Amino acid sequence: MQVLDDALSVQSDPQGLMTLALTITQKYAVARDIYAFELVAAQQKTLPAFTPGAHIRVRTPNGELRKYSLCNSPDDAGRYVITVKRDAHGRGGSVSLVDDTVPGQTLLAQPPDNAFALVEDPRRLIFIAGGIGITPMLSMIRSLGDDSTIPWSLYYLTHDEQGTAYRELLSAPSYAGHVTLHHSGSRHDHFDLWPVLEKPNQGHVYCCGPRKLMVDVRDMSGHWSSSRIHFESFLEGGEKKPDDRPFTVTLSHSGRTLAIPVGQSILEVLRNAGVNVPYSCESGTCGTCRTHLLQGDADHRDMVLMPEEKGDQIMVCVSRAKSDNLVLDW
Structure with a gap:
């Protein structure tokens, strides 16, 4: 056993990965088929710190190891908050995490890692989220605070209001002028992002969501410096295709x-x-x-x-x- 952050025990899970033992203290719905989990250290005093955009990998009850962004502010010491979309057509990890857990239960997770780190560019931060892709953006926005001097905008694209995670939070007066919510609906009314990306290198762009959205943003931002465009995907191992072969x-x-x-x-x-x-x-x-x-x-x-x-x-x-x-x- 190793010791991390003075008082936090780090154990090994059945596959030999270094893990944290985390207890679910709260679990609640934030939209249709989307649930927030509040996690604290199990029988320990502290949790490893994290930075905006970080994620943890959680061992679900059915044995899958799944990556989830931390949604709370990095200043919110003592807990991690992840948000999980129950995907009945996925690989089973999200269904197991939603259906097979209760408050008080302990889960194993890897310590925070960050492949989507926030650069606090004083010119502008542009956040583009689709569906459950809002999760890493929440930590970033919360880290900026209400009195941030950095101009920022969030474009959050979903199918409908009921499937929009944290809709009430993002509709609060404190976010007025920063947040654009768009619901495509059954008519597939897609939001035009070109006016947002037309002028190149006006800060940094962060995009997380379905692959089609990320490909569209990549194509529309080809005239930007690649160092200013950041993507996050939860499709670990890449897109599976029917004609994949060994x-x-x-x-x-x-x-x-x-x-x-x-x-x-x-x-x-x-x-x-x-x-x-x-x-x-x-x-x-x-x-x-x-x-x-x-x-x-x-x-x-x-x-x-x-x-x-x-x-x-x-x-x-x-x-x-x-x-x-x-x-x-x-």
């Missing part, structure tokens, strides 16, 4: 060849093989796992690489192969 990767330094099956990422296979690959988001949005591609034709599924980089770079957390084999600089 392939192999060869590690140039050792000559080892590893099989990448359908349903597993290159990163997962490399880590299981003992290769020390740096990573963070596991969703192709942070760039930490950028790897030199020496040979082969990659199927790029990230939100980071520029077109001119795709010939010799790959994000191994999400991307796959079009060719039978990829040769990586490991």
Whole structure:
């Protein structure tokens, strides 16, 4: 057992990952099929600090390890708040967390990590959220405070009012002039983000939501500096496609060849093989796992690489192969 932040015990879960023991103190609905969980340290005094945009990975009752943004202010010491959308068509983690937990129950979670860190640009901060993608934005907005001198705007796009998490909070007078709520409804009335992004490099843009929204924002912000556009995705391992097929990767330094099956990422296979690959988001949005591609034709599924980089770079957390084999600089 190791000790973190003086009094917080860090344990190992059944898969050997370093974890925190967290107790659910509150669990309540914040919109249709969306629930907030307040978590505190189980039998301990302190929790590791976190920064705006950070997340934790929680071991759900059915054994899945799932990534959730911390929604509360980093100054709100002593608790973590996560918000979970119950997705009946997902991989089962969110359903288990919503259906199989009660206040007082203890969950295991990894300490906070941040692949979506806030840059407090004095010019402007632009937050674009779709659906449950509002969660990391809440921590960022709360960290700015009511008297922030940094201009900021939030564009929160959802299907309808009932499915809009924290709608009452974001409609409060203190957020007037900052927050735009838009509901597409059954008529698919999409919000035009071009006027928001038309003038380049006017601060920093943070986008989290469905992949289509993030692709649209990426395409509309191509004239911005890439360092000013930030994405967060919870689709760990990347987008799954019906025509996914197995392939192999060869590690140039050792000559080892590893099989990448359908349903597993290159990163997962490399880590299981003992290769020390740096990573963070596991969703192709942070760039930490950028790897030199020496040979082969990659199927790029990230939100980071520029077109001119795709010939010799790959994000191994999400991307796959079009060719039978990829040769990586490991």
